[in-house]
Amino acid sequence: MNQQSTFSRQELADRWGCSVRTVDRMRQCGDLPWMDLSCGRGRRPMVRFLAREIEDFEVQHRLAIDVKHKQADAVIGVKKSPSGGTDERQQ
Numbered sequence: 001m002n003q004q005s006t007f008s009r010q011e012l013a014d015r016w017g018c019s020v021r022t023v024d025r026m027r028q029c030g031d032l033p034w035m036d037l038s039c040g041r042g043r044r045p046m047v048r049f050l051a052r053e054i055e056d057f058e059v060q061h062r063l064a065i066d067v068k069h070k071q072a073d074a075v076i077g078v079k080k081s082p083s084g085g086t087d088e089r090q091q
Contacts, residue, residue: 006048015054032057 004011009027013020026032033053036045 004051006050007054008049009047012049012054 007015009020009023013023016023023032027034027047032049034047034049037048038044038046
């Protein structure tokens with residue numbers, strides 16, 4: 001488990017290798033759970049993401065991506081070599 005309890009928008013973007021704008025779009029679409037730590041002070045929310053919720057999100061989406069890749073591999077006839085090396089097309 002991560003020692004950090006929350007992530008800022010920038011920290012999450014750095015973690016995922018994307019832009020802050022991408023993180024904002026995901027948040028605004030409701031894909032990412034977030035909280036506002038500003039308590040209504042100021043014009044902008046102080047956006048933070050709970051580490052445990054982000055880690056859960058990453059696990060769920062990693063599994064979804066893995067399933068899609070396996071389905072795509074089956075369709076085009078790609079199989080993984082037992083040694084974990086490169087993919088080979090079935091003849």
